[in-house]
Amino acid sequence: MEKTKLSYLQIHPKDNVLVALRDLPVGFTIEFAGEHFELIDAVAAKHKFTISKLAKDEEVYMYGVLVGKVNHDVERGALIHVENLRHASDDFRLGKRNLNWLKPDVSQYKDRTFLGYHRKNGQVGTANYWLVIPLVFCESRNVATLKNALEEKLGYQVESKDYADEVDVMISKFKQGASVDELLNVDLSAAKDNKSRNRLFENVDGVKFLNHEMGCGGTRLDSDSLCGLLAGYITHPNVAGATVLSLGCQHAQASILRDEIQKRDPHFEKPLYIFEQQFEGTEQGLMQKAIKATFAGLSLANQDTRKEASLDKLCIGLECGGSDGFSGISANPALGYVSDILVSLGGSVILSEFPELCGVEQELSDRCQDEATADRFMSLMKTYNAKAEADGSGFYMNPSPGNIRDGLITDAIKSAGAAKKGGTSPVVAVKDYPELANGPGLNLLCTPGNDVESTTAEVGSGANIVLFTTGLGTPTGNPIAPVIKVSSNTKIYEKMNDIIDINCGTIIDGEETIEEAAHRILDYVITVASGQQLAKAVVLGQDDFIPWRRGVSL
Incomplete structure (x- = not known):
């Protein structure tokens, strides 16, 4: 069956804004819920627009959760932006356990193995x-x-380029008396790579x-x-x-x-x-x-x-950095499906970046396997946010200028999309930095949203592979665990494919489902875990290592 590329999307039935999947001009006709209306603003891809008129202080929902309130009356078909929307999220409390989840079909993976290094304590390295x-x-x-x-x-x-040969070319041109303009236009394409x-x-x-x-x-x-x-x-x-x-x-x-x-x-x-x-x-x-x-x-x-090892010996860290308005509807849910597959196989996954779980605390606490685990999660979230507030920088200040420019205009919008990396399985453990978080199932680990600090922490807590989604492009890695980059959109993958391993923009382009992308990602993970393929961060020597000082880091 041929897949169709959509122009806009409602992520959850409760949402009262739609996401533009491509640039939409003023006057573009929207057909939604049996009605037609026109956009009164141009809406760039990744950004959101209203499906009804919103009164001042009315709530805005995405991913089925509260993500903000409007600062003034907003007309139907209007662009949502930082001037008309402010951060808001629901309170959370200890609720009933919600441990029911739909396990994915893992029949094609139950007998799959990877080639790893077996340690005396039973763990297996990639x-x-x-x-x-x-x-x-x-x-x-x-x-x-x-x-x-x-x-x-x-x-x-x-073994990647060290650019010393390019510098040698420039030195030669300078000694030959090249002008500034000539130096700026030197052809460096013939410079040689490093030899391994x-x-x-x-x-x-x-x-x-x-x-x-x-x-x-x-x-x-x-x-x-x-x-x-x-x-x-x-x-x-x-x-x-x-x-x-x-x-x-x-x-x-x-x-x-x-x-x-x-x-x-x-x-x-x-x-x-x-x-x-x-x-x-x-x-x-x-x-x-x-x-x-x-x-x-x-x-x-x-x-x-x-030597051969079963897939339950994998512990995957789930990370995002340089996120955009597509991250929560392509790359992150694809990782969520990978997470559910691995959990079903008896493997381990780690979801961290607590400032980027703001607004989805209720869902995650309800998914904790028991009340003690839920209490610990809520306590860590409240303590962390209170410390941030005391220092004048609450979770609401998490989105970066790049996030905002590409559609993540409140922390709750960013968080609701980021949490999709954790799939739907129950939370088996909540750990505080720098505790081990590598037990079978979905583990929550308290870390900052800072990409490198969080990745450093996930690996220290047991992740032997990291899946890292990005919408804007992030050149980072880890000294000992392969960091596999997954793009949320095709444009950034094609632009920065020297640092990005996998493109999930195929989901936005209508070429692939979330489930199909997840299978492609997991197949790639197995080849990297076996040493048969090097993640691009490994090839480039991106050995970033930053311990977290327990102050405020968003």
Whole structure:
């Protein structure tokens, strides 16, 4: 059956605005609910317009939930924008459990496997990395020195372009006396790519260096949380072992790190080498010991090989960044369907970014498997928003200028679409940063909406793959877990296909259903988890790592 591309869409029967799926001019005729009316404003794709006249302070609904109130009377067929709509969302309270959900057909996946790295604690990694970690920012220089010493020699330099050849061309033109205009118009298309080196350790995907600016000088809560996060990375199934550099006197003590490791893996057996500079003495002595230990650890890690694993060993982090007005109707619900498939198979998913769940708290709390879980979710949401309000920046201030420009004009609109990544299955656990959140089923993890902080947290909490939706294009990744980018619209995919892996604009274009896109995404996830395909963030070396300071970050 041939699919038809629509011009506009009502997302939920309760909604009193429609979404433009393409640019609609003034006077365009809308046919809705048996009636015809004309647009009184031009409405760009991704933006919304009214289907009836709205009086001042009347409520606006999208995705079936309250997303705002109008600031003044708004005529039928008018564009909704920041001048006539303000953020509003419903209150939430402990309600009845709503655990009924329609499980998807997973027959085609029940016997599927991926090739992963089996760890002694039963977890399975989608990659095999060695970590080098500073416990405090004072050791960042030593970590950078280790990176310079090890990365190229071991064959782990990023294989994408480093643009040094382009700079050589420009230097040559400058020395030849080229003018400013000539320099601006130099043809760099012939510049060569970096050449990859052969890896010494074939079964180790890389040595990753988790630099940060924390560990001392901040609150004890932040340093303790840092130790928990780093413990999450060290015990992660994608990690074979770690070298840790400590100064010795900082808040983030090695003993705290060890305690956090034991919390996450009581029978921890991976090679772990911790060196304290104030104990070791000279920098040379410290560095030589770190190099020897890292090399020995890599030789152990190189003994690991990929073996078959069932799909319930996947733990997928669900993330969005650079969202647009199509995210909630294409890429995010496609991830939601992937989530439901994986949960049905016994796998794990993590939904985070609590500032972007504002307005859907009631639905999510009702989906929590028991009242204690629901209470924890509501408590974390209220505490986080109260802290943001106290600092003059509540959840309502979450949408970025790019979000607003592309149709997400209130936090509730953004949140209602973002929550679609979590599918429809019950919430089995609610975790606070940086706790583990990798139990079978849908896990909620309290993190900021900040893309990199949230992705960093999801991986630290157990995600061995991250699915990251974007409508505007976001160049980010993670040091140890593949981050697969999924676009909400075809235009941005075609424009930025060097950083985006999968296009879900096919849903908007009428070429594919949400279910069909979800199957395509999961098939791709399996190839990436097996090491048969590299996510573009991995190819580009987008190793973004930002721990969350427990202040306000939206």
